Amino acid sequence: MNKKTVFYFFTALVVLIFKPDLSYSTPTIFKYNVDECLDFWTPEKIKKAKPLKPRNIAKPLKTRNSRFRKRSGGITIRNTTDSSKYTKSMPPSERKYDIINNTISVADVDQIRNFPMGILFISHNGDLFSCSASVINTNIGNIGLTAAHCLYDPESQAIFNNIMFSPGFDHGQLGPLNLIPVAQAVVTDQFRAHNDDEFDWGMMRFAFNLNGYPLEYYTGSLGWIFNVGGNVRTVICGYPDGGNLPNCPNNGVTLCTWEGAPNLAEDYYAIPDLELGNGASGAPFIMNYDPNTNLGWLYSNYANFDGIEDEAVGPIYDPIEFQALLGLLGGL
Numbered sequence: 001m002n003k004k005t006v007f008y009f010f011t012a013l014v015v016l017i018f019k020p021d022l023s024y025s026t027p028t029i030f031k032y033n034v035d036e037c038l039d040f041w042t043p044e045k046i047k048k049a050k051p052l053k054p055r056n057i058a059k060p061l062k063t064r065n066s067r068f069r070k071r072s073g074g075i076t077i078r079n080t081t082d083s084s085k086y087t088k089s090m091p092p093s094e095r096k097y098d099i100i101n102n103t104i105s106v107a108d109v110d111q112i113r114n115f116p117m118g119i120l121f122i123s124h125n126g127d128l129f130s131c132s133a134s135v136i137n138t139n140i141g142n143i144g145l146t147a148a149h150c151l152y153d154p155e156s157q158a159i160f161n162n163i164m165f166s167p168g169f170d171h172g173q174l175g176p177l178n179l180i181p182v183a184q185a186v187v188t189d190q191f192r193a194h195n196d197d198e199f200d201w202g203m204m205r206f207a208f209n210l211n212g213y214p215l216e217y218y219t220g221s222l223g224w225i226f227n228v229g230g231n232v233r234t235v236i237c238g239y240p241d242g243g244n245l246p247n248c249p250n251n252g253v254t255l256c257t258w259e260g261a262p263n264l265a266e267d268y269y270a271i272p273d274l275e276l277g278n279g280a281s282g283a284p285f286i287m288n289y290d291p292n293t294n295l296g297w298l299y300s301n302y303a304n305f306d307g308i309e310d311e312a313v314g315p316i317y318d319p320i321e322f323q324a325l326l327g328l329l330g331g332l
Helices: 034-040 043-048 061-065 083-087 189-194 319-328
Strands: 011-015 029-033 097-100 103-106 117-124 127-136 143-146 161-167 180-187 202-206 234-238 256-260 268-272 284-290 295-301 304-306 311-315
Touching: 043 117, 127 234, 143 295, 161 202, 202 319, 295 311
Parallel strands: 011 180
Antiparallel strands: 011 029, 097 103, 117 127, 117 161, 127 143, 143 202, 161 180, 180 202, 234 256, 234 284, 268 311, 284 295, 304 311
């Protein structure tokens, strides 16, 4: 596919949230040439990308989380806003178009296979990393979700630059749409301020427009829902490197799945005895997953492995905060 056909007339912006109530200060903006970013990610660079290592947990979550009681204390909705509309959920969406031999056709609903899960490639200060991510259903159709530490570096207090997404990536091979630039990324104020797993999630807007249609029209997209409780049958899809996921090569470039029922802790989801290693950060927690369509409802993402409690950890999304971030990206 001709990348200039897909990514023409676009200037990429990466925006960092600075303070609450949507009245944030002048954002830090990164501008880069899309063609140059695409040219940077050669097959050799892709092979050199190392699965991003989850951050070390120095203390048990129960101790660390005692500092944070107000879950939506960072990004809030103005008092004049009807907050009830922010508790809605969104169903999954099947892809509508196929791309075959560089031509676009209506997707065959009898043989439809969505590919909303994919790999993120990240270039930051000369280092190359990879994470897991997914496309979620929104009004603009160009929004993805991953772990916040796949988008933002607390040490340098900066958004990673030159982030690329390949939906459908598997067995070391790029997906049908190759590489798609991330145009804009946001993380929660709490994660930016406290680097805490409880808030380790963020969103991104993709620089994608093909024949006037957004990304989810070609990949399909996960729905999203809140407050699902514990012991919900769940599938996690990501790219683990190392760890102990069974029936997976755990090599960081193969899309693998885990199925089970996470426990609901006070402020997070926990999966005992599961370590997904590196590269799985941002992998979606999906309920009502349908293996025939590859779709379901996202309600959390893999944030980290707590070596003290010996459990995989996923954040609980605050619905108001979640949709506030969507609003900042134009996704509502």
